[in-house]
Amino acid sequence: FSFLQERLRYMLVLLLLLHSTESFYVPGVAPINFHRNDPVEIKAVKLTSSRTQLPYEYYSLPFCQPSKITYKAENLGEVLRGDRIVNTPFQVSMNVEKKCEVLCNLPNKPVILTVEQSKLIAERIREDYYVHLIADNLPVATRLEFYSNREEEEKKKEKDVQFEHGYRLGFMDGNKFYLHNHLSFILYYHREDVEESQEHTYRVVRFEVIPQSIKLEDLKADEKSMCTLPEATGSAPQEIDPTKENQLLFTYSVHWEESDIKWASRWDTYLTMSDVQIHWFSIINSVVVVFFLSGILSMIIIRTLRKDIANYNKEDDIEDTMEESGWKLVHGDVFRPPQYPMILSSLLGSGIQLFCMILIVIFVAMLGMLSPSSRGALMTTACFLFMFMGVFGGFFAGRLYRTLKGHRWKKGAFCTATLYPGVVFGICFVLNCFIWGKHSSGAVPFPTMVALLCMWFGISLPLVYLGYYFGFRKQPYDNPVRTNQIPRQIPEQRWYMNKFVGILMAGILPFGAMFIELFFIFSAIWENQFYYLFGFLFLVFIILVVSCSQISIVMVYFQLCAEDYRWWWRTFLVSGGSAFYVLIYAVFYFVNKLDIVEFIPSLLYFGYTALMVLSFWLLTGTIGFYAAYMFVRKIYAAVKID
Numbered sequence: 001f002s003f004l005q006e007r008l009r010y011m012l013v014l015l016l017l018l019h020s021t022e023s024f025y026v027p028g029v030a031p032i033n034f035h036r037n038d039p040v041e042i043k044a045v046k047l048t049s050s051r052t053q054l055p056y057e058y059y060s061l062p063f064c065q066p067s068k069i070t071y072k073a074e075n076l077g078e079v080l081r082g083d084r085i086v087n088t089p090f091q092v093s094m095n096v097e098k099k100c101e102v103l104c105n106l107p108n109k110p111v112i113l114t115v116e117q118s119k120l121i122a123e124r125i126r127e128d129y130y131v132h133l134i135a136d137n138l139p140v141a142t143r144l145e146f147y148s149n150r151e152e153e154e155k156k157k158e159k160d161v162q163f164e165h166g167y168r169l170g171f172m173d174g175n176k177f178y179l180h181n182h183l184s185f186i187l188y189y190h191r192e193d194v195e196e197s198q199e200h201t202y203r204v205v206r207f208e209v210i211p212q213s214i215k216l217e218d219l220k221a222d223e224k225s226m227c228t229l230p231e232a233t234g235s236a237p238q239e240i241d242p243t244k245e246n247q248l249l250f251t252y253s254v255h256w257e258e259s260d261i262k263w264a265s266r267w268d269t270y271l272t273m274s275d276v277q278i279h280w281f282s283i284i285n286s287v288v289v290v291f292f293l294s295g296i297l298s299m300i301i302i303r304t305l306r307k308d309i310a311n312y313n314k315e316d317d318i319e320d321t322m323e324e325s326g327w328k329l330v331h332g333d334v335f336r337p338p339q340y341p342m343i344l345s346s347l348l349g350s351g352i353q354l355f356c357m358i359l360i361v362i363f364v365a366m367l368g369m370l371s372p373s374s375r376g377a378l379m380t381t382a383c384f385l386f387m388f389m390g391v392f393g394g395f396f397a398g399r400l401y402r403t404l405k406g407h408r409w410k411k412g413a414f415c416t417a418t419l420y421p422g423v424v425f426g427i428c429f430v431l432n433c434f435i436w437g438k439h440s441s442g443a444v445p446f447p448t449m450v451a452l453l454c455m456w457f458g459i460s461l462p463l464v465y466l467g468y469y470f471g472f473r474k475q476p477y478d479n480p481v482r483t484n485q486i487p488r489q490i491p492e493q494r495w496y497m498n499k500f501v502g503i504l505m506a507g508i509l510p511f512g513a514m515f516i517e518l519f520f521i522f523s524a525i526w527e528n529q530f531y532y533l534f535g536f537l538f539l540v541f542i543i544l545v546v547s548c549s550q551i552s553i554v555m556v557y558f559q560l561c562a563e564d565y566r567w568w569w570r571t572f573l574v575s576g577g578s579a580f581y582v583l584i585y586a587v588f589y590f591v592n593k594l595d596i597v598e599f600i601p602s603l604l605y606f607g608y609t610a611l612m613v614l615s616f617w618l619l620t621g622t623i624g625f626y627a628a629y630m631f632v633r634k635i636y637a638a639v640k641i642d
Contacts, residue, residue: 031263033134033192034094034200040089040187040204043072045083045132045139046441047169050527050594051128053601054440055082062117063168064089064104064250076383076451077376083444085134092135094202095189095256095407100219100227103250104386110216110247120175121170122242127597130166130528135187136204137373141270142167143208163269165528167211170240178237180211180218182229183252190257190266205259205266213237219249227251269371271532282516283536290513290543297550299558306637312639327560332484333639334560334632338568342412343405343419347572349464350399350420351622354391354615357382362541365534372530381453387460394467397531400469401533402570403476413468417461420618421640424611425456431607434600445578477629480637490564497562499570500581506555514540514578515585522589526605545623548575552624553631560632567628575624579617583609 034040044058059065072085089103106109113121133140141163156334188206213228215236221227227249228233235400238248261268312328327334338344361382364370370378398415399411407411428444435443444452517530517533517540524531552575556567596602 002029010485031203032191033203035199035201036095038094038472040092040415042088042092042133042135042185043085044087044088045134047129047131048082048166048528049124049127049130050597051601053526053604054435054438055442056129056439057084057123057132058086058088058141060120060439060441062111062113063321064111075376075380076448077379077381079376079448080379080383080444081376082440083375084441087599090185090264092185092187092254096254097256098252100229100251101254102219102221102225102227103252110249113246113248115243115245118240118244118246119242121179121240122127125170125177125240127174128520130164130170131167133170133207133209135185135207137375138154138204138266139165139270140167140185140209141165142211142585163208165270165530165544166566167209168211169538170353173237174389177240178213179240179248179249181238181248182212182214183542185252185254186210186212186487188257190261190262190263194403203266205263206269207259214251216248219251221249221251229253235489237468253316267346267371269642270372271530277534278516279520279533280330286513286516286540287541290509293509294546294550296416297554301553304557305638317402326563327557327635328641330488330521330560330563331481331639332569332635333488333565335382335479335481335635336483336487337404337568339511340402341406342408342415342570343627344572345401345404345406345412346416346419347396347618348400348622348625349393349416350619351393351625352385352394353389353420354619355622356384356392356618358541360385362534362538366538367592372532372533383455385598388454388463388575390460391467394464394469395471395474397464398468398471399474399476400471400513402472402474403479408467408592409472410465412472413465415469417464419461420614421456425453427525427607427611428590431604434603438600456521460579477633480633481641487566491562493564494561497564498557499573502555502574503577503580505577505578506551506574506624507581509546509551510578510582511585512514513543513547515581518582518585519589522586522593525608526589526594544578546618548620549627551575551577556628556632567632568625571628572621572625575628576617576621578620579613580618583613585615 044063046058047056047061059069065087066087068087069088073085074426078085090176091101092098144164145160167183170177170181172178184204186208187204188208189202190205191465192201192203194201215238218230218235219227219278220230240246308326308328352550361370363379364381365378370381394413397412401409429449432444432449517537520529520533521531521537523529552571555574556571557572558568586606590596590602590605590609594605596605
């Protein structure tokens with residue numbers, strides 16, 4: 001009993017700790033305390049552009065380099081995202097101001113860019129590239145101030161502030177290119193409370209930059225690498241002429257400000273979204289619509305079913321029952337195994353694998369454990385979870401395959417372990433070849449690819465086999481009615497019972513419930529935004545599961561009433577109907593929101609979109625299939641069959 005008390009006390013402490021860490025990212029990164037004059041290292045992450053979708057590493061452009069370049073060891077997620085974190089020559093010390101300092105080369109010897117380098121920089125400026133730096137794991141942001149549509153009097157007082165991730169490499173004016181060669185860093189620190197005798201410690205809580213373009217002649221530099229900035233009005237920007245050599249200086253200044261923001265909530269500025277209300281509104285709207293429709297559908301189905309079952313179970317008027325039409329008539333064929341049972345069970349196994357992975361990832365992220373502060377954590381977790389969920393995928397696929405009278409379990413297991421992952425790997429490999437051709441850091445390096453293949457064949461494949469073996473040995477799902485020897489003839493179906501009409505009808509409700517969230521997810525993937533609203537996403541996921549299940553049950557009921565018993569494949573296809581709408585939305589997003597014009601970025605967009613649509617179809621199809629299967633078994637168990 002004392003042991004039990006101890007366990008309860010431990011759990012209570014844990015719960016209290018979890019409760020007190022609402023604004024604190026649970027595993028996150030431990031805070032680093034700096035004393036005055038301590039070096040604050042500034043690292044570069046990558047260059048990105050939403051126009052080309054191709055990240056490049058920082059030193060792909062001729063920036064100033066330190067004496068020794070060292071790359072940070074990265075996790076799987078960072079590598080897949082194209083991050084290449086590297087040191088830079090910026091010398092920044094805690095709470096030490098710098099007016100203006102030359103970054104590299106002696107002040108009387110400016111940096112000379114060759115024609116090739118000038119061309120490259122001009123091209124990157126034209127493609128709208130942003131540079132991403134980090135200080136103490138905090139990404140740099142550019143402050144954007146603008147007046148909102150308020151009354152004229154209020155305009156003078158209040159500006160809306162938003163932050164842009166990274167800073168622009170340069171800008172264009174007409175056909176001329178200008179490079180941001182001077183960076184004004186503004187770092188905010190939070191002074192930690194310490195005892196009087198101790199030295200003050202500081203923590204970095206915000207990292208902003210104001211990029212400027214200043215002509216070489218206007219930057220007056222002395223022998224000690226110090227420089228003086230010109231007056232804002234009189235300076236000319238630093239032009240980069242792609243047709244000849246260019247001379248310029250790279251300079252920077254550092255300004256420190258004290259801030260009330262605590263370390264735990266330092267990411268809040270990056271994650272503030274201007275439209276949280278839209279989010280709440282859309283979620284509440286979706287919840288109301290889905291549950292309203294759910295209620296109606298459930299009532300109709302339950303009432304109709306009760307009537308059906310009562311009619312079918314009346315024993316006295318047997319003659320009427322003989323002429324009865326409807327779903328009871330197909331009882332001898334409804335559990336007849338479909339064509340290609342191995343492929344069906346393999347796809348459903350992959351669907352279960354995806355379902356488990358997505359559920360766990362969203363739930364863990366909702367608890368704050370996969371916040372943007374731990375870079376690449378989300379991607380790494382998703383990859384490893386998909387591998388380990390192979391056990392469940394294999395188990396469900398094996399059991400279903402046995403139910404469908406399959407015998408070759410080894411081939412079935414191999415099919416489950418390789419069909420969907422093989423398609424994903426194939427598409428990614430082809431896209432990766434194109435990215436390699438562009439020398440982008442977004443290309444997955446060869447060793448990482450080998451590591452992923454080893455994970456697939458060394459972790460995922462054996463686990464799928466293990467699950468499949470136990471699933472296949474387990475008792476198959478018991479079907480409440482026997483299957484006849486001779487299949488029934490299927491009457492001619494009405495036009496609205498067509499597969500494609502079914503897909504269009506069934507996809508609307510689940511897609512409608514989640515399309516606002518889809519917009520934010522697309523922005524996060526294609527426009528380098530942070531996505532962090534996993535609480536909303538969890539809610540949307542539950543709505544999606546509920547709506548897919550119901551639509552699937554309704555569709556299978558109509559199909560059986562029309563005396564068409566071939567529901568196995570059809571339910572799987574029709575339940576994934578919302579994936580078709582996701583594809584249409586992706587095309588709409590590409591045309592209206594993105595500024596992509598070149599071939600390779602377009603190929604990347606549609607390649608990755610195809611993967612998303614395929615995965616979404618597997619996920620929703622699996623949810624719908626299992627809901628329909630449970631429903632069919634329930635209704636046939638409720639009627640008396642002679």
